[in-house]
Amino acid sequence: MLNTLLSGDYPRSRVLTGLLVAIVVGLAFAPFLFPGAAAINTAAKVCIFIVLVASYDLLLGYTGIVSFAHTMFFGIGGYGVGLGLYAFGASWGVIALGILLALLVGVVLAFLIGLLSLRVRAIFYAMITLAVASAFLILATQFSEYTGGEDGRSFSVPPSLRPGFRLFETPVFGTVINGRILAYYLVFAAAVTLFLLALRVVNSPFGRVLQAIRENDVRAEALGYRVVYYRIVANCLAAAMAVLAGAMSAIWLRYTGPDTTLSFAIMLDILLMVVIGGMGTLYGAVVGATLFIVAQNYLQKLMGTASAATEGLPLLSKLLHPDRWLLLLGILFVLSVYFFPTGIVGRLRGKPR
Template sequence: MTMLRVVLSGDFPQSRILSAALLVIFIALAAAPFLFPGTQSLNVAAKICYFVVLAASYDLLLGYTGIVSFAHTMFFGIGGYGAGLALYTWGPTWTSVLIGTLLGLGLAIVLALIIGLFSLRVRAIFFAMITLAVASAFAILASQLSWLTGGEDGRTFRVPEVLRPGYSLLEAGAFSINGRIITYYLIFLAALVLFLGMLRVVNSPFGRVLQGIRENEFRAEALGYRTIVYRSIVNCLSAAMATLAGVLAALWLRYTGPAVTLSFDIMLDILLMVVIGGMGTLYGAVIGATIFILAENYLQALMGALSKSAAGLPVLPQLFDPDRWLLWLGVLFVLSVYFFPAGIVGKLAARK
């Protein structure tokens, strides 16, 4: 228990249902390659892992500090392009991964610092607009510099040998550990460490100041905290985390391009994950990302099955037609925001 307290930085999930849900998600992700063999399910599990980091890092801004930013996918993209282009240009070695990651981190932190210094002093809406403008400019730049980035097509690259599907670490009958599984565990462990790191940050004295700023900026100032400094630091930290999530995504996809890293759709996805899970709680990011990505991947199949089983009945088969899955996804989100205005975790924590 003490051990767990240290690992979770004393921030236990506030309800039994939530603890159970988190435990199920953790076990499912930890054993995903063996519980759910198959390409698609492993893709979904890996995507959940790096999106948990991405959503949690966004929650540092939105939920913990009350900063609305639309530049989060830009940082995600910087990570993806950083690692991806390094592997593409310098070959599939760990040194490339490291250099690409470090270059990405450097660029992300500098950009976050510049955006922050120019705009964190102004009203929230201007900050949001400036991040939107910078992110759009970056997306255009990435697609225009096609000699470097591959333009709209992006770049497909090779990863270090250990991570390739063809690499086999262990083969025993039906049981095999190949490069894909190694990559998955690399991503899973990195995501876990990053998530626990963020949990530590929000439960530190620094995290308390952030929450104070969110609630009442003038009071925080009157207590002697230079809020601009705190906001700048969290802006950089959040950008760095998003960059690392981008690196993980690139390693998994072995591809980087505007659609999977920089698109505004992803920004909306992150926003929804955080809002559905619950703002101001990192566990909310886990729940939100898991539900969202599962729905995105399996709702269509579920509806297909529903539609088939309702065959012969009036209206229902058309209503559940798999082609209408986006409509139902939308309905799900409207309902969840309506019934859980504080997010799922917020609702569960209030119930105890």
């Protein structure tokens, strides 16, 4: 059973297993364990980013190509569902249609970008995706009559996901099961399903070919694998998964806008999560996303305290200002690319296979 679920890809480290179990249990019972709107928001964000980061790892870690357009696909999912709900009202049919359309647009776009750049030179891909994603961001903000521009769009979700909805008359373990909690579990279930699917993909024969290409594309080509074909398919798969993550985000936030899905800052966050968590191990996405998002909330508070405590030392105080938390993460990122290219998960697993 477990073997099938995990596609035979176990964490292979006692500490990592413990960490993962803790994260899964924490997320599964988040509404009961951590009451309060802020905590459940954080938990939902973790779920969404686990999917997003895992899909990015399909590209970066398993296929060895760097894309800067992943937030674009995330955004396509967010806008697909969000604009649909905004325009046609809150119904499950609209959500389904929005997801389908977004998947179509996302996969076609991923296919075209892949065809254009992966055929020529892998390093083109990073530059071209950066350019395309920037153009997409500008288009999304410019056509404000459709997209809401910089402000984005707020919309309602189907009634059963609204805060006013009650599943039971009485609280369960002291917690009222309202529509928000249902929405959370929808997001959680989607995250678990998509993550296990991704695990299935990377442990399939297809996934093994991707890794062979990452290790040595010339040799993979010589062995008869059409490298371009595999790269493009991986690209489309990753894009589709990012689209779904975007849809999850829209349903949870009841809002979609450039800052929550498309911005380059989110792209950098994804990069940091993948690298710090561990490239080429989907479990790294779980660990990276969780640690990053928790740190985002917690580290900033800590830095605020430290900054106030060092008020007398002007430079140090500035360095520790809560807004500078990216500085610490940036340094951590550079160091981890040098010294722990396999990230936290790679460290915990010890020697690579």
